[in-house]
Amino acid sequence: MKPAPFRYARPETVEEAASLLAEHGDEAKVLAGGQSLVPMLNMRIARPSLVVDANRLPLDGIAEENGSWRVGALVRQADPRLLEHPLLAEAIPFVGHFATRNRGTVGGSIAHADAAAELPVCLTLLGGAAVTSSGRTIPAQELFVTHFTTSLEPDELLVATLWPRPAAGFGYAFAELAQRRGDYALCMAAAAAGPRGELRVALGAVVDRPTVVDVDPDAPGRSAAAQVEPFGNLHASARYLRHLAGVLVERAVARARERARP
């Protein structure tokens, strides 16, 4: 047996799931797609006393809501409906692999808040939000606190994410470099460019959470690189990562601008 022993609950309603979380607090872990949690269980990095399997909850719908797509937390990353957003269409192929996207969920990726994961960067760039079981709507920039940490309370379940629809005339782009296809990013950049010169850029992996950077429209790459303080690691030095941030921002902005329509 790889994981340490735990008790297992498979609630059928969000209320039931939230009350299990309220009762067990930090001792409980929510299992959605399991593509991040189960490796942590297998390596015994995570040793929850209770696993709350969310997979029977009715959270797999996508609906329009005030100009946004409300994506149920259990919508799988491989769901073709997600590809209707041009930013997600470009970013999702970088999320893990074919078989892990079949199982991994949008809500799980957001709640896990890995600083090197793609969907949190996309949600942040678009100014999206998370909806919780306690009725809160948390804007992306308040949701992601730091690596693996969100502002969700221990008794709060993420039930949906809100993705603003593509804005008229805007172009979107996503750029990433990883050591191997499907690995976590060394660095990634997402950009949205508007028909009247609007520009918004978000970075991931070289920062401790998805971060919107205020860039100089005439030198987006250089100005973004100047704003990050990446930690070097075994595979890439801090200097290399800063350089990479500049290159990827430059590429994402160029592609987003090409796609913008006046």
Add this chain to the structure above:
Amino acid sequence: MIDVVVKVNGHERREALEPRLLLSDFLRHTLGLTGTHVGCEHGVCGACTVLLDGVAVRSCLLLAVQADGAEIVTVEGLAGNGELNALQAAFREHHALQCGFCTPGILLAATDLLARGTPTREQIVDLLSGHLCRCTGYESIVEAIAQAAGT
């Protein structure tokens, strides 16, 4: 222990299982279906890939109790009456395996991909990014899947 009913390669199985038992270990140790291989056990190598209700998933990243009510297909379920199916035959024809450790996972993932329509070469290559093969160099695997797809 939790009661689980699961259909594996067409046969219904009823077992009482500990929640922490992985689907991969359930298949190999409880059912003796050792064609599902276990490599990294964190989702990277792809060797343990099986079909869960027709969809390719990592069996090392699923608890066996999560498969309750589902239908599983492993590599043992691909050949019919001792005859290789078209995908397996294409692998043999193209020498798309040597040691065979990665092969079951690739066969099941490719089965899912092919069920979605005719894949492009790019889609086949993307699929294989999730499967580590240390023998063949992938080219022959791409060729075999393309042939099974009729391209």
